Amino acid sequence: MASYDDILERLFVHLRPLARPGVELDGDTDLVRTLGLDSTTLVDIILDVEDEFDVSVPLNALSDVQTAGELATLIRGLTEEQ
């Protein structure tokens, strides 16, 4: 079972290419405001996450996700359900 920190680290691998140079990623990083995730890049991230963690991310859950940490918590919950 992957821990929250594990999942967050693995998420950063996918998120880092979106960050401006010099921007440090942490759990509080705002996916829209700081990383500028739009609907296309969001889909890329979902695809990466689903493939990497073998989960299916429901849309309704994403509507309460604002930060990288919240996304990690969501994925952790999804992996536990399986």
Added chain:
Amino acid sequence: MDIVSNPSNHDLPHRLADFATLSEALDYAATGATGFDFYDSKGRLKEAMPYSELRRRARSVARKLLGAGLSRGDRIAAVAETDPEFAVLFFACQYAGLVPVALPISLNLGGHAAYVEQLRRLLVGSRPALALAPTELMPFLEEAAEGLPGLAPRSFGDLEASPEADVEPRATEPEEVAYLQFTSGSTRFPRGVVITESMVMSNLRGIVRQGLAVRRGDRCVSWLPFYHDMGLVGCLLGPVVSQLTVDYLRTRDFAVRPVQWLKLISRNRGTIAFGPPIAYQLCDQRLRADDIAELDLSSWRIAGVGAEMIRLAPLERFANSLKSARFDPRAFLPCYGLAESSLAVAFSPVDGGVLAERVDADALSDEGVAVPAGPDAREVREVVNCGQVLPEHEVVIRDEAGASLGYRRTGRVMVRGPSVMSGYFDDPESTKEVLAEDGWLETGDLGYLTEEGLFVTGRSKDLIIINGRNIWPQDLEYLAEQQQQVRIGDASAFGVSDPDGMENAVLVVQCRISEVAERAQLVSQIQSSIYASFGVHCLVDLVPPRTLPKTSSGKLSRDAARRGFLERVVWDEPLAVAKVAGKA
């Protein structure tokens, strides 16, 4: 146990939409072997529901609805996930004389509150007697319905588990309302298109006979949402009235893995599949070489393209990428329509592919005349032919003053015929704006006619269309005005094409703030509230007060604001960077 998919064929006499009502059409389809198949995100069959089963469940739910004390003509709002339950509910309403209203699913990152607000406006706008949702979306619907008198949302499962009333349901009659269709118009002031049984049946006849020339053995594959006219009328009702089997993929699953759509067509020998241009573009962007090797698209005879203005290049790229998968570009079928005319207005010819003509762009924009581009044309524009108007329907082009224009002159596209709505629900004022006493409907689109058909060149309304999604400038301006630092009337929104030809949403906002960090903060606040509501990035341009031009009547002119912006913008400079905040 393995689920067995519905066959493409049945042994009934093939009837093409010659029914008086939708319930009569389902009664007939239910005597054959075809039906709906629902697939999961990995392309595995989740549920196969033959039309006989759809009919049985719909008639049972009709009795349950009547048992819940509903009266004839009551509206039933339902969050329209691509599930068997929504199809059952839709037809249950047909059997019970009730009016279904499909509610959208529009969930963006951090968009919880915005979605609840959208649902609430639709509930207020349609005044349903009952509101339903799949279990996983119930929390949103419950929140949206809070405080609305007499409205206690229920899940589909809860409704199906309730007792049947001991009454014989009386189906919706030809002149009664078949459904309300909320247009993809402004989210703040949604308008419900009222469509009767005879209107939708006349449109469906045109679609399956002239538009698609449906044949026995055709099979549809669709990911289009049931809360859009193309998904509901085209891909849910169309197959029922012509006894075709459909393979459904959820919209969300298509968005993440668009190639699944092509895989289903290939695997199930699909023949008819529709999408907006962006669907073909997404597939092309995501295709990998091993996908292409796996696909055989030779069965696909109608690749419908509609819902927004059609450009040639993305379709050509799609066809080129999939040549070795035996995709036939003649399958492309551009069409034109709108929810206010049930769905379809015009189709280009079957097997014709994309028929476009090259016109002189200067003559088109300066004089409103579409003349074939000569060798000395400074700029050429390719305009796609959307084909001939459906039987019993008429299209004319009018100028600003309302006078009819001849061939090759651009103006407002007007439609008249038996598929045109009776009006917007509960909204005589908006109805009057678009629908004249003599039956002519103002479509809001611009175009011209030739002997070959209808050519759509743009929108007369200020609509912004990004990734196939309609966004009304008023909605973006409103979100900007919600910020403390912005006064009402200080924001103007419009769409512009960037150098790559991609449409961008732009907001020009007048503000007095000079401090750099505060300005950046304001831009970021506006951008994230727009993102939460619409899932798009908006370029926000802060300008000094009194920069925005006004019209003679004192209103802000979006057109003039747009021209001013285009003079200021340097595409590789700060604004474009602001657009993709975070990317260097």
